[in-house]
Amino acid sequence: xxxxxxxxxxxxxxxxxxxxxxxxxxxxxxxxxxxxxxxxxxxxxxxxxxxxxxxxxxxxxxxxxxxxx
Numbered sequence: 001x002x003x004x005x006x007x008x009x010x011x012x013x014x015x016x017x018x019x020x021x022x023x024x025x026x027x028x029x030x031x032x033x034x035x036x037x038x039x040x041x042x043x044x045x046x047x048x049x050x051x052x053x054x055x056x057x058x059x060x061x062x063x064x065x066x067x068x069x
Contacts, residue, residue: 006057013050017043 020043023033033039 003057003061006061007054010050010054010057013053014047017046017048017050019043020046 019028020033020039022028022043023031024035024037024040024043026035028034
C-alpha cells in the first residue's frame with residue numbers, strides 16, 4: 001500500500017472515529033447513535049487504530065525505504 005493511500009485511510013479512520021465519539025457523547029445530534037455510549041467507545045478504538053495505522057505507514061515508507069511501483 002502506498003504512503004498516500006495509507007495516510008488517507010488513517011485520516012478517514014480518525015475522522016470517522018471522532019464523529020462517532022461526539023455522537024456517542026451526545027454532542028452531535030440527529031442520529032440513532034446520539035447518546036449511545038457504546039459509539040463513543042467504538043469511536044475511541046477506531047481513532048487509536050487510525051493513529052497506529054498512520055504511524056506504521058510513515059515508518060514503513062520512511063526515507064530509508066523508497067516506495068516501489
